[in-house]
Amino acid sequence: MDLATFLIQCLNAIQYGLLLFLVASGLTLIFGIMGVINLAHGSFYMMGAYFAYGLAPFVAAWFGESFVLTLVLGLALAVLIGYALEWAFFSFLYRREHLQQVLMTYGLILVFEELRSILAGNDVHGVNAPAWLAGSIPLSDLMTYPVYRLFISAVCVATGLVLYVVIRQTRLGMMIRAGASNREMVQSLGINIRLLYRIVFAAGVGLAALAGMIAAPVSTVYPNMGSQVLIICFVVVVIGGIGSIRGALVASLLVGIVDTFGKVLFPEGAGVVVYLLMAVILLWRPEGLFRSG
Amino acid sequence: MRFRFARLPMAFALFALVALAALPWLATPYMVDLTTKIMIMAIFALSLELLVGGTGLVSFGHAAYFGVAAYAAALLAPKYDAASLPLLFAIAVLAAGAYALVVGALVLRTRGIYFIMVTLAFAQMAYYIFHDTKVGGGSDGVYLNIKPELTILGWKPFNLDNGLHFYFFTLVLLAAVFVFLTLLLRSRFGCALAGIRVNETRMRAAGFPTYSYKLAAFVLAGMLAGVAGFLFAAKDGFVNPELLSWHQSGAVLLMVILGGAGRLHGAVVGAFALTLLQEAFASEAIFGSFAKHWQLLLGATIILAVALLPEGLTGVADEIRAWRLRRRDAGQSAGATDA
Numbered sequence: 154m155d156l157a158t159f160l161i162q163c164l165n166a167i168q169y170g171l172l173l174f175l176v177a178s179g180l181t182l183i184f185g186i187m188g189v190i191n192l193a194h195g196s197f198y199m200m201g202a203y204f205a206y207g208l209a210p211f212v213a214a215w216f217g218e219s220f221v222l223t224l225v226l227g228l229a230l231a232v233l234i235g236y237a238l239e240w241a242f243f244s245f246l247y248r249r250e251h252l253q254q255v256l257m258t259y260g261l262i263l264v265f266e267e268l269r270s271i272l273a274g275n276d277v278h279g280v281n282a283p284a285w286l287a288g289s290i291p292l293s294d295l296m297t298y299p300v301y302r303l304f305i306s307a308v309c310v311a312t313g314l315v316l317y318v319v320i321r322q323t324r325l326g327m328m329i330r331a332g333a334s335n336r337e338m339v340q341s342l343g344i345n346i347r348l349l350y351r352i353v354f355a356a357g358v359g360l361a362a363l364a365g366m367i368a369a370p371v372s373t374v375y376p377n378m379g380s381q382v383l384i385i386c387f388v389v390v391v392i393g394g395i396g397s398i399r400g401a402l403v404a405s406l407l408v409g410i411v412d413t414f415g416k417v418l419f420p421e422g423a424g425v426v427v428y429l430l431m432a433v434i435l436l437w438r439p440e441g442l443f444r445s446g
Numbered sequence: 447m448r449f450r451f452a453r454l455p456m457a458f459a460l461f462a463l464v465a466l467a468a469l470p471w472l473a474t475p476y477m478v479d480l481t482t483k484i485m486i487m488a489i490f491a492l493s494l495e496l497l498v499g500g501t502g503l504v505s506f507g508h509a510a511y512f513g514v515a516a517y518a519a520a521l522l523a524p525k526y527d528a529a530s531l532p533l534l535f536a537i538a539v540l541a542a543g544a545y546a547l548v549v550g551a552l553v554l555r556t557r558g559i560y561f562i563m564v565t566l567a568f569a570q571m572a573y574y575i576f577h578d579t580k581v582g583g584g585s586d587g588v589y590l591n592i593k594p595e596l597t598i599l600g601w602k603p604f605n606l607d608n609g610l611h612f613y614f615f616t617l618v619l620l621a622a623v624f625v626f627l628t629l630l631l632r633s634r635f636g637c638a639l640a641g642i643r644v645n646e647t648r649m650r651a652a653g654f655p656t657y658s659y660k661l662a663a664f665v666l667a668g669m670l671a672g673v674a675g676f677l678f679a680a681k682d683g684f685v686n687p688e689l690l691s692w693h694q695s696g697a698v699l700l701m702v703i704l705g706g707a708g709r710l711h712g713a714v715v716g717a718f719a720l721t722l723l724q725e726a727f728a729s730e731a732i733f734g735s736f737a738k739h740w741q742l743l744l745g746a747t748i749i750l751a752v753a754l755l756p757e758g759l760t761g762v763a764d765e766i767r768a769w770r771l772r773r774r775d776a777g778q779s780a781g782a783t784d785a
Contacts, residue, residue, distance in 0.1 A: 190559060192696075242749065249756065251559065252504060256703045257752040259696055263745030271739060384570060384692060391563045424574025428567045432552065435564055439556045 157293035162413055168302050170409020171309035175364035176382055177389040177401045178316060179357030185396020186333045187350055189246055192258035195383025196265035197358045201231060201365025203269060206278050206374045220283035227366050228359055235358025239351045247350075266377065275376050282370040305367050312363065313402065320398065329353060333396050385412075388431045394441030403442060458711055459624065466617055470610055478613055484721045485616045486677045489623050491701040491713035493670030498699070499708040500631055501663045502643030503554075506562045506695050507569025508671055510549070513690030514572065515542040515672030516679035517582050520590040531594040531606075538676035539669050545572070546668025550661050569695055577687040587686030590679050606680060616677055620714075623670060627710055630666075639663055704751060706758025715759050723747060 180194045204227035212223045242261065246254050282301040289297035320326035331339045332349055340346045365378075372378065389408050393400025408427055415426035434442065466485070470478050490512055497503040518541035523529040553564045576582040593606040604611040630636050641649040642656050650656050679685050688694065697720070705716025726732055727740035727747075736743075751758075757765055 184559065190562065245753070249752075251562065252498070252699075252703050252707060253752050253756060255504075255506070255562075255696075256700060257749055259700060260745040260748030260752070263741040263748070267739050267742035267745065271742075380692075384566070387563050388567060391560060391567070395559060421579055422574075424578050425571050428571040428574070431564070431567050432571070435556060435560070436552060439560065441560075 155293075157296040160292060161296060161298055162417055164298060164302065164306075166410040166413035167406065168306045168309075168409075169413060170406040171306050171313070172364050172368055173382075173386060173389055173405035173409060174402050175309055175312060176361045177386040177393070177405050178313075178398050179360040180386050181390045181393065181396055181398065181401045182329075182353055183357045184390060186329060186353055187243075187247055189243060190251055190254045190258065191243075191357075192255060192383065193261040193265065194357070194361055194386065195379030195381075196262055197231065197235070197361035197379075198365040198368075198382045199269065199377075199379035200234070200265070201227060201362030202280075202369040202372070202374045202378060203273055203365075204230060204362065205366040205369035206280050207273060209280070218283075220286075224363070224366055228363055231362030232355045232359040235355035236351055238358070239354040243354060244347065244350070262380070265379075269376065273374075277373055277375040279373050280369040301370060305371065308363075308367050312360070316360075316398065325352070385427065388427055390441075392431055392434050392441055394443040397441070397443040400441055400443030462711075462714070463621060467614075470613060475609065478609060480721070480725065482609070482613050482616050482681060484718055485620045486674050486681065487698070487701065487721060488714045488717035489616075489620050489677065490671055490674035490698050491705070491717045492620075492623050492627055492710065493667045493674065494698050495702050495707065495710060495713040496627060496630075496639075496663060496667045496670065498702050499710070499712070500627075500636065500643070501639045501660060503660065503664070504562050504699075505565040505664075505667075506692070506699060507549075507565035507567070508667070508698055509690050509692070509694035510569035510572040511542040511546050511668035511671035512675035512678070512694065512698075513576070513685075513687070514545045515539060515675030516685045516689050517576060517588070518542070519594075519676050519679040520588045520685040521582060523590055523592070523594065525591070528592045529594040531596040534594045535673075535676055538679070539672040542672025542675060543665050543669040546665045546671075547661070550664035550668070554657060554660050554664065566692060566695065569690060570692065573687055573690040573692075576690060582685070582687070585687055587684060590683045590685065593680055593683070612681060616681075619673060619677065623673065624710065624714070627670075631710070635659070635662070700748070704748070704758055706760035709758075709760045712758050712760040719759055 176194065176198050179197075180191065183189055183191050183194070205223060208223050208227055208230075209218075209220075212219055212226065216222055242257065246257060282299075286301045286304050289299045290303075291297050318326075320329060328339065328344055328349055331344075332346060332353075336346065339349075385408065389401060389404045392407065393402070393404030408430070411430050412423070412427050416423040419426070466481070469481060473481070490508075493511075494505065494508045497505050497508075515538040519534055519538040522537055523534055549565070549568045553561060553568060556564050577585050582588055595602060595606070596604070604615065606612050606615065631640070638649065638654055638659050641652075641654070642659060646656050675689070678689070701716035701720050702713050703716070704720055705714065706712035723744060724740065727743040728737050730737045733740070733743070755762065755765075
């Protein structure tokens, strides 16, 4: 492997890892704070990708073509949907056993997949990257790297920073951290924990949908795209430690690197490598790399 | 005599056995074939119930043992000859048990949500081994062309090529697994597992090596899942990686929960309910052109079931009893204030 190939693979690994981080951070928050196993989280990723595909013609017709406007609209829609879903389906799951959470969110996956099939059909669709991001950067005489992939990484880093500032520096973030460590105490201090849950859930849905939207031009939009991401994100959350955003970041980069280089170095065993990594880490630390914090 | 809910499971089991034994004379060949498939899934669900309801271990990767046994049967059977049924059966079940032993020894170090996720990860690992490498024909799968045969001194008591014989073979195995698990859960071993489910720390303090007990349950559940996997491979003669996929693990977990975890007959009821619901929703005769969107109806039904039946289908009797007790207590306390 020469230097340019190595560099490209590194960039790919980081971009994939950061994208996983967006999905996994929402998942780990919902796990850690509400104690809900949300199998439907992958569906929110898929929903975002279909927003990027489906909203673009509307935006083009009303406001002229604008990728950023599509992103903003899709994100707003996803957060609203997340808020409504929490109210309708998840709010009564908190006191139920994990088993019932698994069952109900599995039911939600079926509903989402079928709605997707009714509304958008079962074909694979491409989504165009905006013209101002369509170029590529030459790395050597033959190799180039697409600007759009750098854009994905940049959006993820920016979102990660916003997340960090909100959780570490604001009153809302303080309540979220407190809610993660002691639910009853937060409630007895007069904080509206149901509202807090609803906000966290909606934010988690928004993060997953954002990841789906920005990934759409690279990955294309296809049925069942959510379940692949979901399983990998479970691996990320478990490696990082449930409820830990920092853990999710480290774990998703680790998974991104291991998966990308696994595919290059041992194409036969590519699928196994990530799960092997998880097994080894859990044997070493059964609670993940970072416990919640 | 008053009607006793406590006697229901026994009566249910006997009634179900008679109904299933009579079915081939009442139903179409298609129904017999479908019921065979459901009974195989029922054995699979029973094996998971030993972990979920019996021990309190929620495994989200149970399809791996089902699939490993199916692959073992398909790969190790002779190509142009009928395999010996008892030998192939034993090999398949032992292969599933061996994989469960390796995985169980590792995953039982974790608990709670971690356990759910780690079992899933190990199942995915097995899935990718069969999917990406050449051991089992990759994503195309492998065929088991000739059904295994049982020969005792040149005499063949039955022929699995015959759908009816296969039906009764499966029914006998289902009944055997059910009786075995009923007795097992009542034994000292089963009681220890129930103790671990309720309070593991206390069981350890009482001197039970809980890790070994859990591992034994895990391996046993893997072997019983292997029985179902062997039957599946023998029935259709075709094995592919989808048997190990997380959809399969999810489906069998659904059967256990839908039927009602914590009750053995719940697993059987769940297997029948889920498969029949799927068949009904996908049937054009009932739902017309909407039948192609059967997943929407199934998903909505599952969500409703969680909301309305937290104890599963077989828990309805318990809930009615609890409701009647509450009403009686309320009546008594109302009477007390009158006096």
